[in-house]
Amino acid sequence: MTDAIGADLSADVGANLPYLRRYARALTGSQARGDTYAMATLEAILNDPDSYSRALAPKVALFKVFHGIWASSGAPLDAEDGGPAARAQEHLGRLTFGTREALLLHTIEEMSFDQIGEVMELTATEAGELVDIAYAEMAKSVSGRVMIIEDEAIIAVDLEAIVSEMGHRVTGVARTEKGALDLAAREVPDLILSDIQLADNSSGIDAVNGILQQTPGIPVIFITAFPERLLTGEGPEPAFLISKPYTEEQVRSAVSQAMFFASTETLRA
Incomplete structure (x- = not known):
């Protein structure tokens, strides 16, 4: 050529x-x-x-x-x-x-x-x-149940509003790893939106991996103020990653893509 x-x-x-x-x-x-x-x-x-x-x-x-x-x-x-x-x-x-x-x-x-x-x-x-x-x-045509893992109340409310306006139903908001595991046990989501650092210094990554151990295949979007810590190329990395501060368009795009194609890779703790 x-x-x-x-x-x-x-x-x-x-x-x-x-x-x-x-x-x-x-x-x-x-x-x-x-x-x-x-x-x-x-x-x-x-x-x-x-x-x-x-x-x-x-x-x-x-x-x-x-x-x-x-x-x-x-x-x-x-x-x-x-x-x-x-x-x-x-x-x-x-x-x-x-x-x-x-x-x-x-x-x-x-x-x-x-x-x-x-x-x-x-x-x-x-x-x-x-x-x-x-x-x-x-x-x-593609609406589902979305679980939010976020310890900042204002951000959680904002994410819930964006997701709801897109036609999805929010199953709940968890502020800690334990809260996330309990919420997922009550109702399995079709998509997870997760922060990395949670209220009690627990890990959103650990929470997500715990949920995926019980129900593999759920698409995940991570939201973090420190994306560079997750994009080192040294191991498995998230397929969907939004940086804080985010825009509504970024959230809509990531949610649509993740829901539509229902596939993700997530971090190992």
Whole structure:
């Protein structure tokens, strides 16, 4: 590929290929099909280097080529099994056409509306409208029980309001590890929002791991004022992490993503 399209272009494409694979797999519900689309994108660039616009950011240019292929194929869904991926695709299939692409680009790939517009050949306003539609439709089709582990009362109330406005039901708020374990024993949540440092100096990580030992597979979002302590690369790290102070949009995005795809990795104490 390097000889055919140049070292610089090859480096740009190679640096963003993992993100394209992640996006394609989430979009199709199939690792094999997602990788097939990613490979088709590379082949398209190889056959026509001008299809990759140097006027755009490298990631946006790569995803734009992908979307040309994706749109021409009819945007199929193909979940491989009956697990979380299949359930996610079932929900995705109910969304208005184009909204699932815009949603994943915005929440998973963290693209701006301008960038989404470039990828999908829309205006930034149209891209934003698609994301808003997706959030509204998700609130109707994917609602569940959310447990909050947070010792700061003001933050707990704020999180509860955001989650409730999204259409989810809060099972309760726990301020300590013991309180969290007791709350989960009374009603198993579909999602956990957890602070790291709790009121009695107990650990939100320990609380979450205790809950997951009893009920594996619950998606978890950690909220902390010290994210750098959890992102060292030295061991298992949370899939969903919000920094304090957070914005409502960050919470909405993380909750939607976690609920929708119902998968997470969590820390070992």
